[in-house]
Amino acid sequence: MTLKKSNAMVPALLVLGALLIATDVVWTFTLAPLVQGARLSESVVIAGQMVTTKLLLSQKIFYLHVPVAIASFVFMGVAAYHALRFLVTKDRARDVRSRTAMQVTLVFIVATMISGDLWTRFEWGVWWVWEPRLTTYFILMLLVIGYFVLRNALDDPEKIARFAAVFCVVSFVDAPISFLITRLVPSSVHPVVFRTDSGLPPLMLIPFLLGMAGVLMVAFALYRYALRVNAAADEVEELKRRLEDFDSAASRAAAAEALERLRTKAATVVADGRDGASCAAVVSPATNEPEEG
């Protein structure tokens, strides 16, 4: 797909993604059933169904929290892919793509952290727990922030691109670890979301999948928009550099011209001085000691 076609798709993707997210949200709060929590002291029949546990509203956070977290992993992968391609090809466009994907990753990580922390605060009564998934995800956030700190700490554009690409590829190692940590270190806190035997009823699975598709579409549209803005920002830097080159060349030319003028003037002064001295040599004997004969 060409870049032009891909750019033309951005508004359509953004609108479609926003519509899918809106459908997800509406479905989540209307049709999706509440999940069950702690056991009741005695069972009760609600709308013809036997209810034996408390009903939890807080779980509805996950219909958007999980897709947003998945999007952050996906775009971290995109950033690492372009960073790797940059290291192989030295193509600066790859560096811009990698940097842009990292920006999108950071935004989705922040969104995940906000929604996750609000759930943690309500369900556990604390803002933070050093649980494996939370810890590895927190490290991922620090690595992404570190990526931008590194970029701002250096001056040479070549060095920035090379060091940032290496840092991005190394940082990406944490993404699959964070994603798979619920399988590697089983914890009762974070469930394994992607599995074939999840047993989610269609009324819960469909809005989740709609949200997943919508968030990925919005993320891609934001990535393309950010890419265009970053490319324009790079063009500004390039134009500034050309203007500075132009100005310094003009200054050098003016300085060379002034130097040339000075040299000419100096040569004239020296020549005049010599003429004056020879004239004086001829005149002075005549005036001081007149010749005889």
Added chain:
Amino acid sequence: MDPILSEVYSTVLPAAPFVLAAYVGILLALFVFVLSLWRKSKRTEADIEALRRALEERERESR
């Protein structure tokens, strides 16, 4: 309200502000990003225009 029913829904209402805040937080993060991109885009467009004009001017003067 029936005591069993109130026990069934005992966590629903207290959770509502947190659920709402989570959704608003996600959308707000995305909105802030879009807003910052839009502002940067406007700034860079103006910069590109001004720099191109300055460059053309310099090139005309040098001829």
